[in-house]
Structure formats: C-alpha cells, structure tokens
Amino acid sequence: GENVEQHPSTLSVQEGDSAVIKCTYSDSASNYFPWYKQELGKRPQLIIDIRSNVGEKKDQRIAVTLNKTAKHFSLHITETQPEDSAVYFCAAAPNDYKLSFGAGTTVTVRA
Amino acid sequence: DADVTQTPRNRITKTGKRIMLECSQTKGHDRMYWYRQDPGLGLRLIYYSFDVKDINKGEISDGYSVSRQAQAKFSLSLESAIPNQTALYFCATSDVGQGVLSYEQYFGPGTRLTVT
Numbered sequence: 001g002e003n004v005e006q007h008p009s010t011l012s013v014q015e016g017d018s019a020v021i022k023c024t025y026s027d028s029a030s031n032y033f034p035w036y037k038q039e040l041g042k043r044p045q046l047i048i049d050i051r052s053n054v055g056e057k058k059d060q061r062i063a064v065t066l067n068k069t070a071k072h073f074s075l076h077i078t079e080t081q082p083e084d085s086a087v088y089f090c091a092a093a094p095n096d097y098k099l100s101f102g103a104g105t106t107v108t109v110r111a
Numbered sequence: 112d113a114d115v116t117q118t119p120r121n122r123i124t125k126t127g128k129r130i131m132l133e134c135s136q137t138k139g140h141d142r143m144y145w146y147r148q149d150p151g152l153g154l155r156l157i158y159y160s161f162d163v164k165d166i167n168k169g170e171i172s173d174g175y176s177v178s179r180q181a182q183a184k185f186s187l188s189l190e191s192a193i194p195n196q197t198a199l200y201f202c203a204t205s206d207v208g209q210g211v212l213s214y215e216q217y218f219g220p221g222t223r224l225t226v227t
Binding site for chain 2: 009034042043100
C-alpha cells in the first residue's frame with residue numbers, strides 16, 4: 001500500500017514568516033494529493049489539493065507543489081498568521097477516496 | 112460542519128465490551144469513511160463504503176466491523192474492545208460522480224474512545 005512520510009513533525013515560525021511542510025510517497029500510482037488542517041479540538045478540513053497533472057497550485061497564502069518524478073509534494077504558507085497555528089496533514093491516493101495520510105505537522109506561529 | 116454528526120462524542124468503556132459508534136450525514140454523499148487518529152500516526156482508514164451494498168476494508172480493519180444502514184448512516188463497531196483501540200475516531204463523507212468539482216472529504220466532529 002501507499003506510505004506517506006511527512007516532515008517536520010513540529011514547526012515553529014515567527015508571525016509573517018513562511019512555513020514549508022514536505023511529504024514523500026511511495027506508490028507511483030498515486031495521483032491525488034490533498035492537505036488537511038486540523039485546529040486544536042476540531043475536525044480536519046481540506047485546505048488545498050493537487051492532482052498529478054498539475055505541478056503547482058496556489059490559493060491566496062497557501063501553495064502546493066508536486067514533483068512526481070521524485071515522489072514528493074510540499075505545502076507552503078506565506079505571511080503566516082496566528083490562525084495558521086494547527087496540525088497539517090498531507091495525504092496521497094491512487095484515486096480520490098482511499099487516502100493515506102502522513103503523521104502530521106504541528107505548526108505554531110509565534111506573535 | 113453540522114452536516115456530518117457522530118454519536119457519542121466521548122465514550123469510556125471496559126476491555127471486552129462491545130461498542131458502536133454512529134455517523135449520520137445530511138450532505139447526500141454516497142461515500143462514507145471511518146478513520147482513527149492516534150498521536151504521531153495521523154489518520155488511518157478503517158473502512159469505507161460507496162453505498163449500502165458496497166463496504167470495503169481499509170488499512171486497519173482488524174478488530175472492527177461496520178454497517179451501512181442507509182445512504183446517510185454508517186456505524187462502526189468494536190466487537191470486543193481492547194485498550195489499544197483507545198483513539199479519536201472520525202467519520203467522513205465525500206461526493207462522487209461526473210461533474211463533481213471537489214474530492215473533499217468532510218469530517219464529523221470525532222468520537223473520543225477510551226478503553227480501560
């Protein structure tokens with residue numbers, strides 16, 4: 001099955017700085033890569049996703065890049081704000097439903 | 112998201128007991144999922160269902176069973192609970208079909224289960 005590794009496990013950034021989270025996957029058949037954000041005590045929510053026919057996708061302050069050859073993808077958050085503090089999960093799937101999640105990255109934005 | 116609900120929200124049970132976690136959705140989605148979340152392990156798929164007649168094992172189905180009673184209801188059962196099943200359990204739903212613009216999975220609020 002798919003194995004997704006996510007790094008770092010924790011990330012502390014100064015407000016206004018950028019944050020980068022990296023994930024690698026093992027199954028070359030994976031073609032869907034979503035990112036979920038989970039605030040403390042809340043449910044995970046999709047923040048952005050990318051499919052294998054696209055190399056990069058942006059949505060305001062967040063962006064995701066995908067390198068299929070190297071089997072890795074990354075989440076970039078620019079101009080971080082306190083509300084960006086959360087746990088972020090990457091995932092990979094050979095289709096749109098059987099997601100394999102990474103272990104998560106706890107992001108703390110320091111004021 | 113009030114459209115996906117889970118009951119109970121918290122449960123403490125003893126080893127060997129049978130327990131059922133319930134999930135209901137009003138989103139009209141055909142696909143439903145059960146995940147467990149453990150610190151440092153992320154979210155792991157237990158079972159998923161495409162409709163009432165289609166149920167599939169996920170990554171970690173041993174010790175669990177499910178029932179899809181209707182399009183809107185998907186229950187997870189632990190036939191004989193053990194302490195290492197202590198975790199946060201999430202139900203999720205997603206849409207399917209031609210013209211679907213998003214593959215987003217919508218999660219319920221979670222059920223915190225403790226097995227003593």
